[in-house]
Amino acid sequence: MQYARLPKDTELLDSLPPMSPNPIPLSPDTRQRLADAGKALNQRNPDLAERLLRRVLAEAPTLVDAQVLYGIACLMRGDSGKAAEFLRMAVQRRPHDATIQMSLGSALHDSGAEKEALIHLRRACELAPGQVSAWYNLGKALKQQQRLDDASSALLRALSLDEHHVLARISLADIRTMQGEIAQAVAEYRKVLRQQPHQAEAWHALANLKTELLSPQDMQQISEAMRDPAIHPDTRIALGFSLFRALEDQHDYAGAFEALRDANANQRRLVTWDPDVERARVEAIMDAFHPSLPAPLDPTQGQEVILIVSLPRSGSTLVEHILASHTQVEGANEIPDLPQVIEDESRRRGQAFPHWVTSATAQDWSRLGKDYLARTARWREKHPRFTDKGLLNWQLVGAALAMLPGAKIINCHRDPVETCFACYRQLFRRGMHFSYDLDEMADHYRDYQRLSNYWQARYPDQILDFPYEALLQEPELQIRHLLAFCQLPFEPACLAPHLTKREVLSTASAAQVRQPIRNDTAHSAPYLDLLQSLRNRLAR
Structure with a gap:
């Protein structure tokens, strides 16, 4: 998955390590290239910096300053593994440099070495307790690792050093949203916007709550920010989605749809999505699971x-959230473990999923299931059951049931027009590249529907078909049905999930699930004429 092209929030450029006296004699040209590389990084031009630094390192491969700058250039380009390689060398030679420790921690975190990353990020804070960026990067890493209380403490420390640190305040507000402290989150976002009325991420986060109405004054400020001719494309997109929400809150549906269409078109130009490839993948999955799979070694x-x-x-x-309100269930949010197990097995076999499915033995599936259960063990430390709602799970149902034959699967679906329009209204932080064009969104929905119907027919006793509209219309009946399917005894708390205190990491839904279940969540009615082509494509 790729991240949506919002502004980068890792703080490196404001705290590049000062150049140290070089024990290695350098030619004047090399010294100039080193200085020019630092300028290029401050101007967010990592490609130029990398070209310059290659020539510097060719002359002086052990030069710490060049290693650090090269690592930062790689980190900015998204090559975190290579960044960590160079920053490790720099840390070995200069272990007491807080900024190098911080940069290495950021690179390790981006490359997936989360535990090791925290060691270096914490070391940076120890070495430079007054360095705001060190505390901010630690807080950001902890937040991404879902350690929200620790992340909050680090971000508050950053804000105690610089109360105007915008990114720290936005991250803190995001945490308040995830923890259900919506009023505090709104106050933090508003504080940012008083400091910087054109701050796109704060506007987008505020609009993304969906429970906080945006005023005519908000709409004017967002519009004014978008008139800046030098605005970055990513910033324009975030502001465009925010403007859509503000216009809709003022019941200007024609203007809202125009803003939404522009924002989506701009975002679509920045992402890669091939509907034909995805459709072929769905076909391949159905073909791979058509033959009978080997009987499981342990059906439980x-x-x-x-x-x-x-x-x-x-x-x-x-x-x-309903299931996590039960005393036997932990809500794990969107976790990556199931697709990661499949990806690791594909890499081991040298063959992409699902092409190796027909050659997998019962022992293989059992091994993969045990790997998944080991990866997810922390979600069973407090409760015996847990939920996994990863957004790629719908493609992996057959694999999941081969690995975990005792699992229960709930297929949540919603009216097709509402689903497609709800996705089109959302700027996703990562992936979901099908959602920025209504025709592509409709086709993707039909692929999902086709594969879901296939799974339902293939595994009728292990999959619960669970329509969203039925839940809203008859919540108690449907919740009792849901619990019975999961073999959970009924508990009244599940009927009032808005009262449950837990972390909801999907900021797009975190505020909404804190409200009582209501049946007026449809949004397409004011736009039906504008959505006619979508409706036609879904019906075809």
Whole structure:
């Protein structure tokens, strides 16, 4: 998955390490290249910096300053593995440099070495307790690792050093949103916007709450920010989605749809999506699972697992929140473990999923299931059952049931027009590249629907078909049905999930699930004429 092209929030450029007296004699040209590389990084031009630094390192491969700058250039380009390689060398030679420790920690975190990353990020804070960026980067890493209380403490430390640190305040507000402290989150976002009225991420985060109405004054400020001719494309996109929300809150539906269409078109130009490739993948999955799979070694393996499968914006967060209100269930949010197990197995076999499915033995599937259960063990430390609502799970149902034959699967789905329009209204932080064009969104929905129907026919006793609209219309009946399917005794708390205190990491839904279940969540009615082509394509 790729991240949406919002502004980078890792702080490196404001705190590049000062150049040290060089024990290595350098030619004047090399010294100039080193200085020019630092300028290039400050101007966010890592490609130029990298070209210059290659020539510097060719002359002086052990020069720490060049290693650091090269690592930062790689980190800015997204090559975190290579960045970590060079920054490790720099840390070995200069272990007491807080900025190098911080840069290495950021590179390790981006490359997936999360535990090791925290060691270096914390070391940076120890070495430079007054360095704001060190505390901010530590807080950001902890937040991404879902350690929200620790992240909050680090971000508050950053703000105590610089109360005007915008990114720290936005991150803190995001945490308040995830923890259900919506009023505090709104106050933090508003504080940022008083400091910087054109701050795109704060506007987008505020609009993304969906429970906080934006005023005519908000609409004017967003519009003014968008008139800046030098605005970055990513910033324009975030502001465009925010403007859509503000216009809709003023019931200007024609203007809102125009703003939304522009924002989506701009975002679509920045992402890669091939509908034909995705459709072929769905076909390949159905072909691979058509033959009978080997009988499981242990039919109960995975009975701790409740997989929630759906497209985005289909009620999966609410369903998880209902289940997590039960004393036997932990809500793990969107975790990556299932697709990661499949990806690791594909890499081991040298063959992409699903092409190796027909050659997998019962022992293989059992091994993969045990790997998944080991990876997810922390979600069973407090409760015996847990939910996994990863947004790729709908493609992996067959693999999941081969690995975890005792698991329960809930297929959450919503009216097709509402689903597609809800996704189109959302700027996703990562992936979901099908959602920025209504025709592509409709085709993707039909692929999802086709594969879901296939799974339902193939595994009728292990998959619960769970329509969102039925849940809203008859919540108690449907919740009792949901709990019975999961073999959970009824608990009244599940009927009032908005009262449950837990972290909801999907900021797009975190505020909404704190409200009582209501049946007026449809949004397409004012736009039906404008959505006619979508409706036609879905019906075709």
